[in-house]
Amino acid sequence: MQMRKMLSTKNYNYGQYEDFEKVNGETLAEGYNIVNKGCLTCPIKCARTVRVNGEAVKGPELETLGLLGGGILNNNLQKILDWNNEIDELGMDTISASSTLAYAMEANEKGLWNNGLEFGKIDNISQIWEDIAHRRGIGDELAEGSKRLSEKYGGKEFAIQSKGLELAAYEPRRAVGQGLGYAVSNRGGCHLNGGYMVILEGLGLNTDSQTPKGKADFTMMFQDLMETISASGQCLFTSYAFFPGFLITRPNGGITTTANKLIPHLGGVIRVMNRFSPAIAMHLPVFHHTKMFKYALGMPMTFGKYLRIGERGYTLERYVSMRFGVSAKDDTLPKRLTHTPQDANDPKTVVPLEKMKKVYYKARGWDKDGKPTNSTLRRLQIVK
Amino acid sequence: MVKVKLFGLFRLDTGIKEIELKASTVKELYPLLLDAAKKAKPDTKVTSKDIDGCIVVINGVQSKKTSKLNDGDEIMLMSPVCGG
Numbered sequence: 001m002q003m004r005k006m007l008s009t010k011n012y013n014y015g016q017y018e019d020f021e022k023v024n025g026e027t028l029a030e031g032y033n034i035v036n037k038g039c040l041t042c043p044i045k046c047a048r049t050v051r052v053n054g055e056a057v058k059g060p061e062l063e064t065l066g067l068l069g070g071g072i073l074n075n076n077l078q079k080i081l082d083w084n085n086e087i088d089e090l091g092m093d094t095i096s097a098s099s100t101l102a103y104a105m106e107a108n109e110k111g112l113w114n115n116g117l118e119f120g121k122i123d124n125i126s127q128i129w130e131d132i133a134h135r136r137g138i139g140d141e142l143a144e145g146s147k148r149l150s151e152k153y154g155g156k157e158f159a160i161q162s163k164g165l166e167l168a169a170y171e172p173r174r175a176v177g178q179g180l181g182y183a184v185s186n187r188g189g190c191h192l193n194g195g196y197m198v199i200l201e202g203l204g205l206n207t208d209s210q211t212p213k214g215k216a217d218f219t220m221m222f223q224d225l226m227e228t229i230s231a232s233g234q235c236l237f238t239s240y241a242f243f244p245g246f247l248i249t250r251p252n253g254g255i256t257t258t259a260n261k262l263i264p265h266l267g268g269v270i271r272v273m274n275r276f277s278p279a280i281a282m283h284l285p286v287f288h289h290t291k292m293f294k295y296a297l298g299m300p301m302t303f304g305k306y307l308r309i310g311e312r313g314y315t316l317e318r319y320v321s322m323r324f325g326v327s328a329k330d331d332t333l334p335k336r337l338t339h340t341p342q343d344a345n346d347p348k349t350v351v352p353l354e355k356m357k358k359v360y361y362k363a364r365g366w367d368k369d370g371k372p373t374n375s376t377l378r379r380l381q382i383v384k
Numbered sequence: 385m386v387k388v389k390l391f392g393l394f395r396l397d398t399g400i401k402e403i404e405l406k407a408s409t410v411k412e413l414y415p416l417l418l419d420a421a422k423k424a425k426p427d428t429k430v431t432s433k434d435i436d437g438c439i440v441v442i443n444g445v446q447s448k449k450t451s452k453l454n455d456g457d458e459i460m461l462m463s464p465v466c467g468g
């Protein structure tokens with residue numbers, strides 16, 4: 001992320017943090033991780049166990065490292081471990097808590113809200129988490145989240161949220177498909193419900209991260225696949241296995257380079273696959289989730305059916321949200337991400353959101369206002 | 385001399401965070417790195433394939449294994465995948 005300038009730094013002002021090596025995964029593994037833990041038979045074992053106040057507790061995930069590290073200009077890894085544990089114990093979300101804190105720090109820096117919070121000043125942060133949970137003092141205000149705070153104090157352009165949910169640590173001006181996902185996600189600015197296009201745009205593969213081409217159709221497919229993965233109780237992290245190993249282990253190889261170049265041009269193919277998914281009446285050799293589903297439940301399953309279940313779920317959620325007033329006007333990102341280039345010398349380093357949204361609505365069979373059309377609802381058997 | 389910073393498997397298995405080496409292209413670094421890994425840990429899990437599979441960054445810019453190196457360059461060899 002650091003290398004690709006997609007590591008949210010100082011409340012998404014920048015995409016690189018000069019002290020990233022003090023708060024990255026390697027430093028965690030070398031100096032702080034006691035053991036990797038996870039579900040019984042999983043070889044990934046995604047959970048970290050670290051020591052806080054002499055006790056072995058759950059360690060931070062990537063988003064937490066990013067947002068409580070470079071996000072607030074903190075290079076003290078032990079502090080992140082402490083805060084991660086405190087926020088967990090208080091039953092709060094580390095992404096929303098840290099991003100709201102970053103908003104408050106910037107609002108203070110800009111003179112909009114005199115709250116005493118400063119980037120890089122980390123002494124009293126533990127008290128802040130307690131105060132948020134118990135709604136005391138400044139914590140009572142921070143508990144409202146960055147959307148409502150920016151409506152009160154100003155600075156909507158740097159309240160890094162969508163539909164009231166704070167974004168994860170991936171800076172979308174360097175992964176514009178991820179930006180589209182954050183904006184249209186049913187859950188708000190969620191990196192997973194958004195479709196996790198960043199996996200193609202830098203984390204796993206290395207496709208052109210600035211082009212809007214092909215991003216809408218891939219976003220729809222990934223959202224729908226992840227919808228079924230989640231709905232069926234499978235683990236989202238295991239969906240990384242979707243990529244044939246050689247694409248990941250040979251990032252500089254000819255096949256990977258060709259795949260990276262090709263992907264933005266595959267939007268049309270993906271559109272047809274999404275639209276006529278039931279016709280894909282087979283398991284794909286690279287996507288094992290459909291077979292797992294079949295063997296575990298005895299339910300006939302194909303890739304196409306799996307995809308269609310996801311599309312139906314995603315659209316149903318949108319249909320319900322629509323009844324609560326959600327429409328295209330809510331599929332937004334803060335202006336910092338859509339109007340202020342991350343690199344002042346490169347106007348392409350913004351999220352071309354409106355352009356991608358149009359294609360996305362069309363791909364989904366939604367109208368210009370982001371509402372599923374009647375024929376889409378009928379096609380998915382949501383209405384008769 | 386160039387400075388090579390290491391991440392992922394290489395660093396975690398061998399304990400080498402950074403190393404100074406003499407090479408004129410990235411490709412020339414690979415055998416030297418494998419030697420260094422074996423010297424640091426004779427039964428290292430790192431293979432030439434793992435080194436070849438890293439993403440190469442020279443002075444902050446993503447580069448290729450055929451890229452030329454100049455004295456004083458800083459090279460980062462990053463793991464090919466991350467996320468969460």
Ligand code: SF4
Nearest residue numbers: 038039042046235237
């Ligand atoms: S990757 Fe998924 S299945 Fe594996 S340990 Fe983590 S949560 Fe469990």
